[in-house]
Each structure stands twice: as C-alpha cells, then as structure tokens.
Amino acid sequence: MLSVPPQRVLVALLLAALASFALALATGSVSGVLSALVDWSEGASSRSAVLWQLRLPRALSAFAAGGLLALAGSLLQALLRNPLADAYVLGVSGGAAVGAMLALLAGGGLLGMQAGSALGAFATLAALFLLARRAFFGRLHSAARVAEEASTSVLLTGVMLAAFSAALLSLLLALAPDVQMRSIMFWLLGDLAGATDLRAAVAALVMLAVLLAASATQARPLNLLLRGDLQAFVQGVDVRRVRRRLVLVSALATATAVTLAGAVGFVGFVAPHLMRQVVGNDQRVLLPAAVLAGAVLVLLADTVARTAVAPMQLPVGVLTALIGVPVFIGLVRRL
Amino acid sequence: MSEAPIECRRVALRAGARLLVDALDLQVRAGSRWVVLGPNGAGKSTLLAALAGARRSDDGSVLLGGRPVEQWDVQALAAQRALLPDGWLDPFAATVLDTVLTARYRLGEADENGTRIAEQWLARFDCGSLLQRDVRSLSRGERQRVAIATALSQEAPLLLLDEPIAHQDPRHQALVIDELARLQAHTVVASLHDLNAAVRLATHALLLNGRGDWTAGPAEEVLTAERLSALFDTPIDRLPLASGPGFFAVRPPR
Numbered sequence: 359m360l361s362v363p364p365q366r367v368l369v370a371l372l373l374a375a376l377a378s379f380a381l382a383l384a385t386g387s388v389s390g391v392l393s394a395l396v397d398w399s400e401g402a403s404s405r406s407a408v409l410w411q412l413r414l415p416r417a418l419s420a421f422a423a424g425g426l427l428a429l430a431g432s433l434l435q436a437l438l439r440n441p442l443a444d445a446y447v448l449g450v451s452g453g454a455a456v457g458a459m460l461a462l463l464a465g466g467g468l469l470g471m472q473a474g475s476a477l478g479a480f481a482t483l484a485a486l487f488l489l490a491r492r493a494f495f496g497r498l499h500s501a502a503r504v505a506e507e508a509s510t511s512v513l514l515t516g517v518m519l520a521a522f523s524a525a526l527l528s529l530l531l532a533l534a535p536d537v538q539m540r541s542i543m544f545w546l547l548g549d550l551a552g553a554t555d556l557r558a559a560v561a562a563l564v565m566l567a568v569l570l571a572a573s574a575t576q577a578r579p580l581n582l583l584l585r586g587d588l589q590a591f592v593q594g595v596d597v598r599r600v601r602r603r604l605v606l607v608s609a610l611a612t613a614t615a616v617t618l619a620g621a622v623g624f625v626g627f628v629a630p631h632l633m634r635q636v637v638g639n640d641q642r643v644l645l646p647a648a649v650l651a652g653a654v655l656v657l658l659a660d661t662v663a664r665t666a667v668a669p670m671q672l673p674v675g676v677l678t679a680l681i682g683v684p685v686f687i688g689l690v691r692r693l
Numbered sequence: 694m695s696e697a698p699i700e701c702r703r704v705a706l707r708a709g710a711r712l713l714v715d716a717l718d719l720q721v722r723a724g725s726r727w728v729v730l731g732p733n734g735a736g737k738s739t740l741l742a743a744l745a746g747a748r749r750s751d752d753g754s755v756l757l758g759g760r761p762v763e764q765w766d767v768q769a770l771a772a773q774r775a776l777l778p779d780g781w782l783d784p785f786a787a788t789v790l791d792t793v794l795t796a797r798y799r800l801g802e803a804d805e806n807g808t809r810i811a812e813q814w815l816a817r818f819d820c821g822s823l824l825q826r827d828v829r830s831l832s833r834g835e836r837q838r839v840a841i842a843t844a845l846s847q848e849a850p851l852l853l854l855d856e857p858i859a860h861q862d863p864r865h866q867a868l869v870i871d872e873l874a875r876l877q878a879h880t881v882v883a884s885l886h887d888l889n890a891a892v893r894l895a896t897h898a899l900l901l902n903g904r905g906d907w908t909a910g911p912a913e914e915v916l917t918a919e920r921l922s923a924l925f926d927t928p929i930d931r932l933p934l935a936s937g938p939g940f941f942a943v944r945p946p947r
Binding site: 439440441578579581582584585586588589591592593594595596634638639640 | 742745747767768770771772774775776778780781782783784785786787791792795796798799802847
C-alpha cells in the first residue's frame with residue numbers, strides 16, 4: 359500500500375473522470391463535437407446531435423455502469439471477505455443475460471430485455487444467497503475457520519451458477535433466430551452501443567449516487583465486518599442488518615449496470631483491487647475510490663472500443679475482460 | 694454496574710444432540726477472575742459466546758447487569774463486555790494499529806483517546822513495536838496478543854477471553870497471565886488449558902466436563918488434583934513448591 363492521503367487520491371480520480379469524459383465526448387468519427395457544448399448556432403446542429411444523442415448518453419452510461427459494477431464488486435468482496443468476488447464471477451451478470459435473452463426470445467424488445475436482465479440478476483443473487491445463506495447470515499459464533507470455508511463455498515456456488523447460466527445461454531442461442539445472433543452476442547459480452555437514452559443514463563447515475571451514499575453510511579461497520587462476524591458483533595455492529603442492507607445495495611447496483619450495459623465483466627473486481635493498492639482497505643475511502651476507478655475504467659474502455667477499429671465497434675466487455683483476466687490470475691497467484 | 698456483572702441461571706448449552714452444559718448457575722462478581730477448564734469440545738467457547746450474547750443459551754438465561762443479554766442493544770452491549778474469540782480473520786491488509794482501533798467502533802468517529810489507549814494496551818502486551826506492521830505478517834503468537842490488546846481497547850468492564858495464552862512462548866505466556874491478573878478495573882472470564890497458568894490467574898474456577906456436569910467455586914476449592922484428574926480423565930499430581938499453591942504435573946494417561 360502506498361502512503362498517499364486519501365483526499366488526494368479521490369481528487370485525482372475526479373480529475374481523471376473529467377478528463378476521460380472530455381476524451382470520450384471529443385473522440386470519434388465526427389470531430390469538434392465538444393464545441394457543441396457552447397456553440398448553439400444553426401451550423402452546429404449535427405455536431406450537437408452527435409453530442410446530445412450519441413456520445414453524452416453513451417459516456418454517462420459507461421460511467422454509471424462502471425461505477426455500479428465497482429460498487430457491487432467492492433461490497434461483495436467485503437461481505438465475503440474475499441478479493442475475488444465480483445458480480446460477473448459470482449454468476450449474477452450471467453443470470454441477467456439469461457433473463458434478457460428469455461425476454462428477447464419472447465419478443466419483449468429493448469424494454470423487455472432490460473426488465474429481463476434486472477430480473478435475472480436478482481434471481482441469481484437470490485439463488486446464491488439461498489444456497490449459501492450460512493456464509494452470509496450464518497451463526498455469529500462460528501469459528502473463524504468455519505467462516506472462511508463458508509465464504510469459499512459462496513464463491514464456488516457463484517462460479518457454478520455462472521457456468522449454469524452460460525449453459526442456459528448456449529441453449530437459448532442455439533434456439534435463437536440467426537438475425538438476432540450478432541446483437542445478442544454483443545450484449546452478452548457487454549456492449550454500450552445501444553445506450554443512447556440520455557434519461558436512462560441520468561437515472562442510472564442517480565441510482566449510483568444513491569447506492570454509494572447508502573453504502574457510505576455502512577462503511578464503518580463494514581470495516582469491522584471484514585474481521586469476522588463475531589468480532590464485529592462483539593464490538594457493537596448489528597451484523598445482520600448491515601449485511602441485509604449491503605446485499606440489497608449490491609443486487610440493485612448489479613441489476614442497474616447490467617440493464618444499462620449488458621454483462622460487462624471484471625470491472626467489479628479490477629477496480630477495487632487496483633484502489634486497494636493505493637488507499638488500503640478502509641471502506642470509507644475504498645468504496646468511493648473504487649466507484650470512480652470503475653467508472654473511469656469502463657468509460658475509457660468504451661472510448662477505445664468504439665474508436666480502435668472504427669467504423670467497426672467492439673463490445674466494451676471484451677476490453678474489460680482482456681484487462682480483467684490477467685489481473686484476476688495475478689491476484690490468485692499472490693493469495 | 695450491579696453487583697454481579699454477569700450471571701447464569703439454569704443455563705443449558707447444546708451442540709447438535711450433545712448436551713454440553715446443563716442447568717449452570719453462575720454468579721460472576723465484579724473484579725473476580727474466573728477460569729473455565731474442561732476437555733476439548735466441552736463447551737468452553739460455546740459458553741463464552743453465550744455470555745457475550747452472540748449465541749442464545751438453549752435453556753435458562755444469561756443476565757448481564759441483571760438484564761437478559763439478548764435484550765441488550767448491540768452497541769450498549771459493546772460498552773459492557775469484550776470478547777477475545779478463538780481465531781481471527783485478516784482477509785485484507787491492515788496495520789496492527791488500525792486493527793486494534795476497530796475496538797473503538799462504539800465510540801463513534803470523534804474518538805480522541807482511541808490511538809493512545811490502543812498503543813498503551815499494545816505496549817503492555819509487548820506489541821509496542823508492531824504498530825504499523827501488516828497484521829497478516831505477524832506470527833500467531835503476536836497476532837493473538839494484538840487480539841488481546843484489541844479486546845482491552847474496547848474498554849468494557851467484562852472481559853471474556855477464549856484461550857488467551859494460545860500460541861504464546863513461555864515468556865509471553867507468563868507476561869499475558871501476569872498482565873491479566875493485574876487488571877484492576879475488569880472482571881475476567883477466561884478459558885485456559887494450562888493448569889498452572891489457571892492457578893496463577895484465577896480467583897474462581899468453572900470446570901465443564903462436556904456431558905452437562907459442571908463444578909464452580911473459589912479457585913482453591915475447585916482447582917484440586919482430584920477434581921482435575923477426574924475432569925481430564927488423566928492422572929494429575931500437585932507437586933508442592935517452597936512457596937505458593939504448588940505445581941500441577943500431568944502424568945501420561947494409563
């Protein structure tokens with residue numbers, strides 16, 4: 359851990375966020391788009407359209423999705439006391455994808471897909487907590503060893519749920535009409551090409567702010583929970599209440615992010631991991647830092663995804679996975 | 694604080710189908726130091742968890758300051774009793790000082806004395822040089838003493854300790870027992886396996902045989918060679934020393 363004052367890290371992350379916004383809005387096949395922010399003249403209308411109808415909603419969506427995934431990842435890691443937990447690894451994103459696919463095949467359209475993905479995310483988390491409720495809401499006085507095993511069992515249960523939803527997806531893909539294949543594939547990998555709704559993007563940002571604020575009120579007790587349920591209870595934490603709240607927050611965050619951007623993987627796990635190296639494990643600092651880092655990461659990744667091989671667009675999930683997998687393996691090797 | 698900081702009335706504790714403790718009546722008076730002895734799996738940790746309010750007793754009631762422990766608010770409870778659990782989790786890096794400061798949670802963000810008190814207890818348990826070390830780099834013995842300093846930094850008058858001298862070398866065993874025996878403002882309930890350490894620490898003793906039976910009373914009445922031999926089903930002698938209560942020596946079982 360580096361010894362950087364946390365305020366300085368948060369300010370640096372905010373500046374990085376502004377810079378990546380500027381970059382995301384300025385980069386693309388149409389240039390000079392940023393000037394539409396101040397130039398309201400007739401001639402600027404096409405550039406203004408690109409800005410307000412394409413780039414801004416997409417940038418805001420990327421930012422919100424990244425922040426939400428990082429928040430969910432940080433909370434799941436703290437709740438499970440395991441740095442490998444993440445909505446994608448635990449199968450929540452996969453479950454959301456199955457839900458979205460089912461809605462699509464049923465002819466639900468975009469709105470149906472979004473509702474389906476939110477339902478899928480919640481259903482998977484519900485299944486996970488039900489299958490592994492001993493680890494989340496188990497007896498307070500279990501020995502430390504038992505608690506550790508329980509956390510491993512949640513992680514393994516999640517990995518198996520992910521495998522199960524991958525199998526379901528393959529099944530659904532085999533049944534899907536060919537015309538839908540490409541858009542489905544992109545969505546499954548995490549894609550922001552469809553994120554052109556400014557209101558949805560703003561709503562997701564508001565959701566991010568609310569959920570981050572809700573988690574921030576639980577950051578101190580969460581610091582204690584990291585060291586064991588029994589210890590936290592003895593020191594004055596209402597363990598079950600804190601857990602219930604944070605499980606709900608991470609479920610809402612994941613469902614919102616998946617609805618917005620599809621199954622973008624590994625952000626929830628890379629962002630907290632990187633920030634932990636810089637600010638340490640105080641959740642009061644780590645949670646906002648990870649949220650900002652995740653948001654910047656997805657925003658930059660999406661900017662690269664839509665410009666690297668232009669005019670073709672890559673799904674942003676491909677890039678986050680390309681970054682995330684090596685980090686994951688590196689972390690496992692150090693455990 | 695009432696006269697009996699903690700009290701058991703007809704408390705029964707079960708583990709699955711096994712009855713560990715049955716109809717336990719116990720009055721722990723302020724300032725006394727109780728040692729809990731018994732074979733492995735006899736229910737010592739279970740009893741400490743029940744006294745701490747982390748586990749319900751299967752029958753009877755545990756009263757803290759005269760009120761059933763499960764009726765206490767979690768934060769108010771933290772001001773009354775601290776517990777040294779039988780293990781710890783350090784999943785992420787953290788300094789020793791930050792780890793000890795978790796004990797100050799109940800005092801809120803504006804806790805001016807936290808660091809001073811934490812450093813003071815760490816120093817008394819020979820961890821004064823470890824403040825900025827990562828807890829995950831400590832030896833088990835060091836980590837255990839940090840955990841003891843954590844329990845004490847909570848500044849609760851009732852101290853429940855599960856095997857406080859586990860993992861300690863001879864010097865630190867003696868140091869931990871000595872520091873605990875010197876506590877003036879605390880009431881102590883500690884499980885131990887070392888009989889001679891028990892004699893040095895205890896004003897009172899509770900023997901649990903793990904089959905429901907128990908014996909409780911003043912240390913000099915309970916900690917006798919006959920009772921301990923029967924408790925552990927192993928011949929135990931008391932060798933007289935020039936001064937003091939003597940030395941317990943364990944012979945190999947049959």
